[in-house]
Amino acid sequence: MLVIGExxxxxxxxVRKAIQAKDAxxxxxxxxxxxEAGADVLDVxxxxxxxxxxxxxxxxxxxxxxxxxxxxxxxxxxxxxxRAGLEAAGPRAMIxxxxxxxxxLDALLPMAAEFGVPIIGLTIDEKGVPRDAMGxxxxxxxxxxxxxxxxxxxxxxxxxPVILPVNVAQSTVREVLSAIRECKIxxxxxxxxxxxxxxxxxxxxxxxxxxxxxxxxxxxxxxxAAIMDPFDTAMMDAxxxxxxxxNKQIYCDDxxxxxxxx
Amino acid sequence: MPFEMPVEKWAAAVNTVTLGATAAEGGTRTSTVxxxxxxxxxxxxxxxxxxxxxxIAMEVLDRKPQEWAAPLEEALGKAAGDPAAWARACVEEFGxxxxxxxxxxxxxxxxxxxxxxxxxxxxxxxxxVGVPLIIWGCGQADKDNEIMPRVSEAAARxxxxxxxxxxxxxxxxxxxxxxxxxxxxxxxxxxxxIQKQVNILVSEMGLDLxxxxxxxxxxxxxxxxxxxxxxxxxxxxAALGGDRMLxxxxxxxxxxxxxxxxxxxxxxxxxxQWGDAAPRGVLWEAITATTFLHGGVDILVMWHPQAVAxxxxxxxxxxxxxxxxxxxxxx
Numbered sequence: 063m064l065v066i067g068e069x070x071x072x073x074x075x076x077v078r079k080a081i082q083a084k085d086a087x088x089x090x091x092x093x094x095x096x097x098e099a100g101a102d103v104l105d106v107x108x109x110x111x112x113x114x115x116x117x118x119x120x121x122x123x124x125x126x127x128x129x130x131x132x133x134x135x136x137x138x139x140x141x142x143x144x145r146a147g148l149e150a151a152g153p154r155a156m157i158x159x160x161x162x163x164x165x166x167l168d169a170l171l172p173m174a175a176e177f178g179v180p181i182i183g184l185t186i187d188e189k190g191v192p193r194d195a196m197g198x199x200x201x202x203x204x205x206x207x208x209x210x211x212x213x214x215x216x217x218x219x220x221x222x223p224v225i226l227p228v229n230v231a232q233s234t235v236r237e238v239l240s241a242i243r244e245c246k247i248x249x250x251x252x253x254x255x256x257x258x259x260x261x262x263x264x265x266x267x268x269x270x271x272x273x274x275x276x277x278x279x280x281x282x283x284x285x286x287a288a289i290m291d292p293f294d295t296a297m298m299d300a301x302x303x304x305x306x307x308x309n310k311q312i313y314c315d316d317x318x319x320x321x322x323x324x
Numbered sequence: 325m326p327f328e329m330p331v332e333k334w335a336a337a338v339n340t341v342t343l344g345a346t347a348a349e350g351g352t353r354t355s356t357v358x359x360x361x362x363x364x365x366x367x368x369x370x371x372x373x374x375x376x377x378x379x380i381a382m383e384v385l386d387r388k389p390q391e392w393a394a395p396l397e398e399a400l401g402k403a404a405g406d407p408a409a410w411a412r413a414c415v416e417e418f419g420x421x422x423x424x425x426x427x428x429x430x431x432x433x434x435x436x437x438x439x440x441x442x443x444x445x446x447x448x449x450x451x452x453v454g455v456p457l458i459i460w461g462c463g464q465a466d467k468d469n470e471i472m473p474r475v476s477e478a479a480a481r482x483x484x485x486x487x488x489x490x491x492x493x494x495x496x497x498x499x500x501x502x503x504x505x506x507x508x509x510x511x512x513x514x515x516x517x518i519q520k521q522v523n524i525l526v527s528e529m530g531l532d533l534x535x536x537x538x539x540x541x542x543x544x545x546x547x548x549x550x551x552x553x554x555x556x557x558x559x560x561x562a563a564l565g566g567d568r569m570l571x572x573x574x575x576x577x578x579x580x581x582x583x584x585x586x587x588x589x590x591x592x593x594x595x596x597q598w599g600d601a602a603p604r605g606v607l608w609e610a611i612t613a614t615t616f617l618h619g620g621v622d623i624l625v626m627w628h629p630q631a632v633a634x635x636x637x638x639x640x641x642x643x644x645x646x647x648x649x650x651x652x653x654x655x
Contacts, residue, residue: 312562312570314520320569323527 063301063310064287066135067101068260070122072109081108081118089122090129097130099292100322104130105158106147107137116146123150135182135289141169148177155179158289159222161186162201171212180218181209182256185241191224195240198223199248202241206249216249220256220287227264228272235262235276242283254286270294278304331371335566338362338622339534340376341507341573343422344456345483350505353482354454357421359537359622360573365560366620369645377643378617380632381458381625382420383579384410386437386445387429393589395602399629407445408452415453418629419636422485424458425449430471431462439471443478450479458509458575458625460487469496476500485509485537485575485623491522498526501535509575511539514548516555516562520569527569536572537623544581544588545612552576556619576616579627582609610634617642 069092072078080088093104104126108118115138123134133154136147148155159182160170174181183205185191185198192198202221209219223241226234238257246252262276263269274297277288281304292298302321305311314320340361345351357379364372388404389396403410407425414420427442429435446459459475461468473496476486480503487509489497494510501508510526512519519538527533538559543552556574563571582588588608592601609631613624617639626632 312520312558312567313517314524314569315517316521316524320520320524320567323524324566324568 063281063285063305064103064254064256065101065292065298065301066103066105066256066287066289067096067099067292068105068258068289069096069291069293070104070126071107071137072112072118073107074109078109078111081112081122084121086121086125086128089125093126093129096292097132099295100298101132101292103133103135103156103287105135105137105289106151108143115140115143119143119147120150123147127151141173144170144173148173148179153178156220157181159184160205162204163188167205167208171208171214174209174214174218175212180220180254181214182220182222183209184222184224186224191226193234193237195223195237195244198237198241199244202245202253203248206253210249215251216253217251218254220254221245221248222256222258225257225259225262225276227266228262229264229266235279239279239283242280242285246284255284256287256289257285259288259290270297273297274300277301281305281308329370332364334363334372334564336564336568336571337373338560338563339536339572341534341537343458343483343485343507345481345505349483350481351483352450352454353456355456356483357456362560362564362620364564365557366618367642374643376622378621378639379421379623380635380639381422381424381623382414382418382629382632383424383426383577383625383627384414384449385429386425386427386442387435391589393583393601393605394591395605396583396628398602400627408448411449412452414629415455418632420455420632422456422458422623423449423453424460424625426460427462427471427475429462430467431464432467433464434462436467439474442471442475446475446478450482456484457482458485458487458623460509465490465493469493472497473500476504476506479506480504483507487511488539489522489526491518491525494522494525495529498529498531502529502531507535507537509537509539510572511541513541514543514551514555515540516559516570519559520567523569523572533568533572537575538570538572539575539577542576542578542581542616544578544583544585545608545615546585546587547581549612549615553615553619556616556621560620573622574620575623575625576613576619576621577625578613578616579609579625579631582612582631583627606630606634610638614638 108115112118134151135156135158137158160166161184185201187201223238225238242255263272338360342358344353344356358376361375386407403413411423429437461472485507488511510522543549588605613635
């Protein structure tokens with residue numbers, strides 16, 4: 063499974079302070095630390111407070127690139143910030159994210175084609191987040207079809223069926239799991255699936271337990287990637303064990319160690 | 325509608341392992357052998373690279389086998405009993421790429437020969453041939469832990485392939501490899517999970533993964549070959565899928581396994597319906613070996629010179645790229 067580390071986000075206080083103080087060391091440590099903990103990709107989000115998000119994105123990417131060359135998930139709703147991030151990151155990057163809203167598709171799919179990078183598509187349309195799995199995959203199909211029109215391979219599209227906090231929308235968890243499973247029949251090669259995992263536990267107690275359990279259930283339904291906290295060792299262990307139980311990794315007694323030495 | 329070959333994209337390559345060290349590298353070998361490096365399943369030249377052909381190691385025992393089928397006696401009997409002469413015949417007459425020396429006489433149930441004797445044999449064989457050596461102990465753990473460090477030291481800087489590290493006995497041989505610059509065979513009893521575990525254990529001692537060749541105790545044709553084959557195939561799929569703990573080249577011991585089969589060794593007089601003994605045994609060994617080539621084996625350990633010749637011919641043919649008619653069009 064593709065682990066996208068979520069910790070470089072201006073919503074976190076330590077990152078916000080580092081951005082304000084131009085403290086590159088903190089960002090570099092967060093980048094290297096997440097990779098060390100098992101992140102395959104690092105998410106980069108300037109956060110809502112930045113006055114000049116284009117400059118901030120360039121600075122964040124530059125700092126991360128001093129520490130690691132893993133792919134970066136450029137996380138912004140602004141096309142201008144996205145372009146700045148992609149230009150700074152080099153070819154190892156992905157777009158996080160478009161939605162099914164036409165205006166977004168028109169702005170971001172050409173960028174995915176131009177930079178040759180994968181793109182995350184949230185199943186959100188003009189009416190918001192659909193209620194059930196079928197509604198989510200209707201939006202997913204719209205995203206995948208639009209991507210194909212731009213010459214983007216269908217397996218370069220990561221569909222995010224949008225998990226909502228369990229204390230707000232408890233019944234959507236099952237719908238999201240169904241959506242992950244059913245999304246695979248939308249195209250050949252199948253689109254990938256992804257979750258912004260931590261959202262499921264927003265505002266709850268026992269966040270780590272809920273995140274980890276959600277991840278394992280989603281993996282069993284075919285999830286390919288998650289934006290998550292790689293520092294949550296128990297969750298990473300559960301993910302590795304789930305991959306083992308799903309026969310994606312070959313068992314050995316030290317399977318946790320073997321996975322981490324990949 | 326034109327046929328288009330389906331091409332799989334693999335995530336990773338098999339490690340490349342080089343055996344033998346020439347004078348320039350601090351050894352005394354006149355040739356070296358590289359195996360591994362594949363980026364696709366065996367012989368799918370349209371899909372990926374197989375930069376190194378599978379190699380044939382001919383097996384030399386430090387003592388003539390007590391049970392020796394007539395066709396083997398005829399082909400090897402003159403040299404068997406003198407490991408240096410046997411090794412020389414394998415290289416000079418039969419074209420072996422490597423010599424696989426097995427120190428069977430050291431086994432307590434055999435002649436229980438000493439570590440000094442083992443060292444002397446290794447030195448004699450190193451002196452007799454210029455090809456790289458695979459050196460195996462007697463298979464009895466305690467005795468191997470006694471003789472193999474000495475053997476390793478005596479062959480230091482020759483970049484040999486030493487056997488073998490197992491799940492419950494790996495420390496001594498791994499330490500010897502580390503100290504003397506050799507490569508290591510990790511062995512499991514037809515068990516991919518244990519194979520992976522042994523690889524982790526030796527790598528935790530500091531042996532780089534690129535210094536390992538894997539060996540799953542092999543079964544001969546009719547005696548577990550298909551099980552061995554399926555494990556090799558699964559191992560190779562894991563390697564190409566990116567499992568670094570299984571991405572080493574593989575070795576198969578074919579000669580001794582194939583000639584254990586009654587179909588290979590029974591004289592024609594005892595089983596006239598099976599036909600002549602000599603071609604029967606040779607074919608038994610050659611078919612076992614060729615089957616394992618398709619499972620992804622990189623080093624075959626073989627006995628009969630005629631079987632070696634057949635397998636070499638098969639390998640030559642298999643290493644040719646497929647005709648363009650069935651492959652994808654050149655870009």
